[in-house]
Amino acid sequence: MFTFFAAVVFLIITPGPGVLTTAGVGSGFGFRPGLRYVTGLFIGNNLVGLAVITGLAAVVLSVPAIRIVLTVASVAYLCYLAAKIAFAGSKIAFVEAKTAPGMLNGVLLQTINPKAYAVNTALYAGFPFLPDNLVLETVAKVLILNAVWIPVHLGWLWAGATLHRLNLPESAHRKINYAMAASLLAVVALALYASFLK
Template sequence: MLTFAAAVLFLIITPGPGVMTTAGFGAAYGFSPSLRFVLGLFIGTNMVMLAVMTGLAAIILSTPWLRTVLMLASVGYLLYLAARIAFAGARVAFMRARQPPGITGGVLLQAINPKAYAVNTSLITGFNYAPDAFLFEMVTKAAIINTIWIPIHLAWLWAGVSLHRLDLADRTQRMINIFMALSMLGVVALALWSATRGSG
């Protein structure tokens, strides 16, 4: 179990679309508006975990055209979220938003987040420490993952909020928002590159 917990920590703490959007929205909008988005991420990651445990994710991802559709939807939605972060508080009328996407936005992101499926598949199908007690292993794995997931995402949110609370000049805040958005796009590009190599 300790090996599994260590794997969870290292897989979740590394930057992915979930933590990058969490930090980005924290920096752009502050704690309270962004917390609903994090709650949505939490619900979404548990939905993905359940899909992996039941084998539903394997069935869906084994269909090439459906996998492609999900990947395109993921990229499109991540580009939209990156734009929301980059233009938060900007005077571009069609992009200005007073708060990040709420619970639904977080759930949707995890539902089409390639890293969420990759991490959960690796953790759920690997590290079999109770092969004769499937239900016990799945329940304890879910508990361990969530116990580590929550503080990590709250820490990323706090890091973003800390930038928000500095009350920086508009130009500086805008540059930080753009940097956070570009960082998220970099993570997306790496995920796409990795997926392309894996399918090749």
């Protein structure tokens, strides 16, 4: 069980679309609006977990055309979120982002987030610790995963919101938002690169 817990910590805390957008939303819009977004990510991550546990994800993702459509949708949506973060509060940008991504945005991101499927598959399919009772093991894994997921994402949101609250010049705040958005786009580029290697 300790090995599973350690795997959860390392797989969730590493930067991916979920934590990067969480920090970016916190930085661009503050903690309270970001909390709605994190709630959506939480719901979405558990929906992905359910799809992995039931085998639905494996069936759907085994169709190459569906994988391509989901990859394209994921990249487009992540680019949209990166733009919202980059232009948060900006009145000179071609995209003026006045409102933070909400709960539905979080749910949508997780359902098309390749890292969410990879992490959930690795965690639920691997690291057995109760091989004689698969149901109890699965329930325990869901509880452990969420017990780590919640504080990690709230921590990233708090870090972003702390930047938001600092009395920084507008130019410095804009640079932070650009850096957050660029980090998210770098993760998108790495995901695309990894998918072409398959």
